Amino acid sequence: MTGTEFALRTDGVGKRYRKGWALRDCTLALPAGGVIALVGPNGAGKTTLLRLVVGLLAPSTGTVEVLGHDVTASTPQTLSRVGFLAQDHPLYKRFTVAEMLRFGRACNLRFDQGLAERRLAKLGIPLDRRAGTLSGGQQAQVALALALAKRPDLLVLDEPVASLDPLARHEFLQVLMGAVAEGGVTVLFSSHVVHELERVCDHLVVLNHGRVTLTGDIDTLLAEHRLLVGPRTATDLDRAGAVVEAVHSDRHTTLLVRDGAIPAAPGWQARPVALEDLVLAYLRRPSEPSAAVTSGVAA
């Protein structure tokens, strides 16, 4: 497809705004092909990371390499390989849909007008309507059609479904996944909603307080992690440093372990962990090494 192994590589990337660091020490290597989910709570630095990836921002530290090219050296060729759908899918509100397509054609090298028109016709979105008068779901679809008609190798979407109702959300994801199935586009999208991801994504990046706390192939991550349930114990069980989280209820202690050997004590059971629980466990971890105790939420 592209000949490059990685869709995205970042090395020690940080971004500092006037009010402080939004992103620190972000080192990632994400493979081309498939769907990558960037997960984190609001304010975790997801939008900052995605804007760095598409070259809207320049990193304060480190380097960002997309499809083998430094993004800050943006040329028409490198720009045309990356599609971006910003949060709240901005469009020129006073343009008609047809004018939005003309905008795409005027500003891109390999814009596939026919593809965009077919997609919009299938969704029943009229070309002569002003973009601002369309429903939120339709605006998102127009923005997606524009981004896909660029025929990008990497499509980056910032919270694409956050503002959509469940029906529009379903429709949007259907179109997106259809496009992924059709051709070799790598999709990187951010979300603060964790469920539904398992069905859709191949790769996961968890971001919290501006730092990457977990990254990897979803199947591998699920295979690596296990829940261990045993009698309640207050002793420090994290001898190997493999315990991600320990949760104590009245009678039981539940440990989430990575690459974990089962504690020697008898009476412990191992269970697979669901993706959502895995992500939440990592999000609950303290953001800084200096931060206080882990919150022991009762299960």
Place this chain on the structure above:
Amino acid sequence: MTWLIWRQHRTEVCVLGLLVGTFGIALLVLGTQAHDLFPGGPARCAGEAGSNEACAASFRRLDEEYGYVENLLAGFYLVPVVIGAFLGAPLLARELEDGTWQLAWTQAVPRMRWLAAKLAALAGVTVALTGMFTAVVTWFRQPFDAWEGRFQYDAFDLEGLVPVAYALFAFGVATAAGAILRRSLPAFGVAFGAFLAVRMPVALLARPAYATPLTTMEPIPVGGSKDQAGHGPVPSNASWMIEHGYADATGRRLSWTEYYELEAAANRAGTNLNQFLHARGIQQFNVYHPADRFWTFQLIEAALFLAVAAVLIGVVVWRVRRRMI
């Protein structure tokens, strides 16, 4: 890009075009009538107004019939600012307001090329509209200028090169303010305010100092009337008088208090004021810029505003280049 820029900014361009067109046509119609008062041309008539009664009558009619337009025109010094700010404010601010900068700069047009095209096109429209408007106003004012000179504030600020420089200054302020404030309307306000704040000090303090003014110093004529003594001989009708007054025999300038004391002394002595002053060697002086400095001053003031505009555009380019937006 051409289509995109036109599609995005056609409303502003059309509204401003209509505005300039309407005022322009009105001025052309009125100006043609005013010019018709001077069959030999207003400049020649102004030279002969002292001896030629027809010319003097023409200037009187000009003042009576079209003086109100001249007064209205004084308010038009805001037109360049409106044009520049109206085109500059939304250039970046509207994209930032609507979030569409993320759309615009992730297409295959690199942001610097996008910015260069936008700046060139909209600055070009600013220059074209202001230039056309200024050309019409300059032509309309020819008969007035022939009589009053071109250094008056309602002439100098509306004619020649400076209106275009004002417009580009406002364009630069509005664009830079839009990039920083991320809102069109406040950016427009900032440009408007900046122009009003800068214009007065420049016109009143900086402009007279663009060159060293000339000074005339001559004794008071014995036979002169009081009226002449009061106003002093103006070097030329079209010159720009900076200061005039009286000096003693050594050339030391008298304060107005000292002059009024002399005047009171003349009254007490019951002598003719001019004879009284002449007898004491009092001289009158004029500090002024001659009329032929008009274009030099226009160039200097235009360069001043253009330099500021260039710096502001530089700030915008730098911010966009450094991806600080």
